[in-house]
Amino acid sequence: MTPAVLIVGATGYAGSELAGLVDGHPALTLAAAMRARPDAPAVPAGPSTRAVEPLDVARFADVDGVFLCTPHGAAAPLARTALEAGARVVDLSADFRLRDAALYEATYGAPHPAPDLLDASVYGLTEHARAEVRTARLVANPGCYPTSILLPLLPLLAAGVVHADAPIVADSKSGVSGAGRAPSEVTHFGNVHDNFRAYGVGAHRHTPEIHQVAGTDRIAFVPHLLPCERGILSTLHFAPAAGCDASVARGVLDEAYAHEPFVTVYPAGPTPELRAVQRTNTCHVSVHDVGPVLTVVSALDNLVKGAAGQALQNMNLLLGLEETLGLRSPAGEPEQGKRS
Amino acid sequence: MTPAVLIVGATGYAGSELAGLVDGHPALTLAAAMRARPDAPAVPAGPSTRAVEPLDVARFADVDGVFLCTPHGAAAPLARTALEAGARVVDLSADFRLRDAALYEATYGAPHPAPDLLDASVYGLTEHARAEVRTARLVANPGCYPTSILLPLLPLLAAGVVHADAPIVADSKSGVSGAGRAPSEVTHFGNVHDNFRAYGVGAHRHTPEIHQVAGTDRIAFVPHLLPCERGILSTLHFAPAAGCDASVARGVLDEAYAHEPFVTVYPAGPTPELRAVQRTNTCHVSVHDVGPVLTVVSALDNLVKGAAGQALQNMNLLLGLEETLGLRSPAGEPEQGKRS
Amino acid sequence: MTPAVLIVGATGYAGSELAGLVDGHPALTLAAAMRARPDAPAVPAGPSTRAVEPLDVARFADVDGVFLCTPHGAAAPLARTALEAGARVVDLSADFRLRDAALYEATYGAPHPAPDLLDASVYGLTEHARAEVRTARLVANPGCYPTSILLPLLPLLAAGVVHADAPIVADSKSGVSGAGRAPSEVTHFGNVHDNFRAYGVGAHRHTPEIHQVAGTDRIAFVPHLLPCERGILSTLHFAPAAGCDASVARGVLDEAYAHEPFVTVYPAGPTPELRAVQRTNTCHVSVHDVGPVLTVVSALDNLVKGAAGQALQNMNLLLGLEETLGLRSPAGEPEQGKRS
């Protein structure tokens, strides 16, 4: 009998994307897709057309896994309920991403809703946390921007490719689905279409998360809003350590991700683009010498590898399933970079 | 009697934009809008609907000023003809932007077409070259990316706000009109819409121009292609000199541009966006502290301040007219940043 | 001394467009741009950057003309106040478009807010109401869809080109600015971008307005929402009267609009497109034989000829000014159709 999961918050972008993925999963049953709040829309944002039910925490006891796609603050109490009911939990909110309750409070402007659960949670950047995730009961699914930045950056930092004292610039650009499904000035067509701007400069909530996982606060993160629906492209720039160039950095990434199905490192020359990663769980990465700096370009789908797809990778591991189930591209292999 | 000008290359994006501006200019007559090549389209890209005539260099003698909106290589011989005919010239191509014929050859893959004219030409970043432009006969109109980068950067470099040894990252994003009006893989709707990518990484032809004018090759320039038609937003990141922060940098820019009608420096907080500068000749600039770096955001319309508008500023000066004629916003004053 | 006008509701799309037009008007002073409601945004949607003030009806007495850009229902009481203060009024809302208070109530679900003013108002489809507008004190500015449909249709109906008993299909497509500036499901980027749909099928509030002015209810009006910001393209289809074809219909339109600066009738072949009319006050029209029907294509900018531009035409007439002041294209002549 296949394991059963349920989704809380299935009407938003990430939850709806997740419902679509679980619907197509060969070894998981979607027991329920629930609204997080009574006033949430009655239908998902897409692509799943499954009817969405009211929140019913009593049903947490009937499933093996619970996905939480709620705003921060709302997820932690639901996570506790689910854990007490015996379910494994992947939380797509920010509630368990920061290891430090005080930093959470400084960042989110409210006391951490469940500080006692912080130690039990694992930060689920899957490629770098596989062993911990397998034995965890509560996984904090990484933010979309941090995933796009940390996947290329962690191996380069570990290998000493980055100059030890220099700033690391993470100039990121995201489609507007990252701003959520709620109508607002930010998501109004007239403010997005044919427009482009930076936002949250010096103050975005993903900054502490990036610093925490990278182990350094030398990273300057500046997000921008693209006039498209889905995808993040992050351009990283940093002075290399002595003796390091793009070729060295590419070698480090090649080795780190040689056997990873969801990270593709480009050969010298071409660069990732959003179209190549949209609706896939793959992160594409390229490295370039640009005068005084190394420039790393990283692209992923913020709703898949940056949210629902990575969450499913983590749930697969939590439930003892093959990590790639339900996430392979149609051809059964990860996408390759196609354009120069 | 008002001075007369003509435009060569009036069917492309920049030339057509320029035709529209000159049509609305209160003190210039547009004597002719000419095709650069026999096979160019018979109608402008917009907004002008003026009929475009074949190239006729004999008519250069009848006008006071000639705008050259041709590919690089084709402009220089036309510039010579126009100068010999007694006209002032603003060249929107790259032919006279680089001061060094050898660097031109290395960058554009062909010998410089008129090296003897290089000394007579002036690099027309108007706000920083006003006096030279007034007395020049041949102005090299700056590239769109360089304009967006140099306007904020030059005063900061001059004032010592930038750390002396550190890299300066110029992460730029442009609408697709920068790629020109010719159909190609690059400009195909299916490759631009809902897409985003870096291009020319480490190899874009505007890099030597930026280095030359800034007086340093520590600038790492990485351009990206936005899924919109017009506008450039450049995000600059650099380690500040000791004692310098965003407030200091903003003060430097405020002072540099206090009396400039076409550069708007934002107060602390808001950031420029493309919509605020599209179809204006204004460059909007903001400065931010972002952890270890200062981040400067600069936005302009690549077809106006980055091409046709700045060319008209320069032509106004060449012909002894008020610099802002034909370029004011409807309200008679430069746009102000509007959104936070 | 130039006449003075003020705008109520200057923060929405139409009001903001109007503020930009009046700012550039050579013979009108914009005395004030006011918010319609205390909670309206403090800044206009663009392009004007003029500061917007609170509503102050006392100032109606200081101006010659008042533009009302408010929701229906809110305009009528303001119109009364303005008329009593001696100002001429152009109302861009729906309050005075329908001549019959009962039809207004059936359409808008509330009693007409000022039925006694209906007789004093003129329906300002300028090209067809010039004489009445000149002597009026209150002008109902037509809806954007009706303008795009009635400009081509009225002369064809009058000339008997349309088959007397057959349905007239008005299949219209509008950019999303027609849905207003308020954030909503309808205007959310994710629901507009890369999407297209019909809406209000059989129930749109512009239907009674179209029927009233055309003098027939044989018109089937079906609006659609385009994934772009501004512009309406209406495609009309009807069986022609005996002996009538596209050539006859084109002749009728050519004659009707031969001297009209803001209506351009195309020769046989090319069709209008949104880009040719965006940010102009011109309506472009073409006529085609398509098997059993005549097809008429009409394009205009919903915010200019469909709202603010036509309102300014009307105000010019109300105040005894040249009708085209402030509305000419840069070249001083109406746009011509450019592409085949």
Next chain:
Amino acid sequence: MTPAVLIVGATGYAGSELAGLVDGHPALTLAAAMRARPDAPAVPAGPSTRAVEPLDVARFADVDGVFLCTPHGAAAPLARTALEAGARVVDLSADFRLRDAALYEATYGAPHPAPDLLDASVYGLTEHARAEVRTARLVANPGCYPTSILLPLLPLLAAGVVHADAPIVADSKSGVSGAGRAPSEVTHFGNVHDNFRAYGVGAHRHTPEIHQVAGTDRIAFVPHLLPCERGILSTLHFAPAAGCDASVARGVLDEAYAHEPFVTVYPAGPTPELRAVQRTNTCHVSVHDVGPVLTVVSALDNLVKGAAGQALQNMNLLLGLEETLGLRSPAGEPEQGKRS
């Protein structure tokens, strides 16, 4: 052993979409994805990343089915070769859509390339040709516009819902992928983005195909180009027969498509939208009373149900497979209309 197929023309939009579908098909092997011409791009438009090989007709003998995704004129000789090699053929070009070689020549400006094969071919509007397709060897896959128009129209014509003498208007709107992958003025971003226009008015090559299958030339077909990548929405308008209204028409369609997995008839009220059908093989249909006419709205993905998806339906039948294999939505059931 699963049947094997190959695709000729796998680099264009339709061929590439088809390669992606066959890659994910549980009971078909994709033996080869071939270029149609030596100078075709080396990589598919997406989503498949499979390497594309040169055309090699010798391999037609090794497969059970051949998909032809070539320009018209080029398909017919390849079809002959494939049939002689013993393969079943689905031709996505126009070569076998018209039953009459003279009409083909009048429409496509060249003699029919294989008139002797016309009688052997079947027009594969699957829902209306299932029995013939099952026993055919050569299927002409319908055009994208005709599919969107004929699926709703055929049952209504057969049931006598349409007034017998009145025109039927088919006002269709398509994303730009319908114009193909080749760079051109038509597909240039600057001519599509933020634009909308009618084209081929009175002269589109799909008109004879629509007339032939509907059995009447009373249909006025007018296509328009949408500023989005994929999807067709057709709005049909016609006077109903006496006693017929939307409710009657909806009943006819409900009955016709009650057991069809790929046609969804909406209840009264909501209308289809492109987002609901993009990347699915489903056609959504709604019916409305609009004054003197019935209005039918039909939406499908031009690259799936309008091309590759329907081609796969047909190939499934040709090869004796379950018709829906490889075409189901993730949830295993057709999409339902979601928004009102």
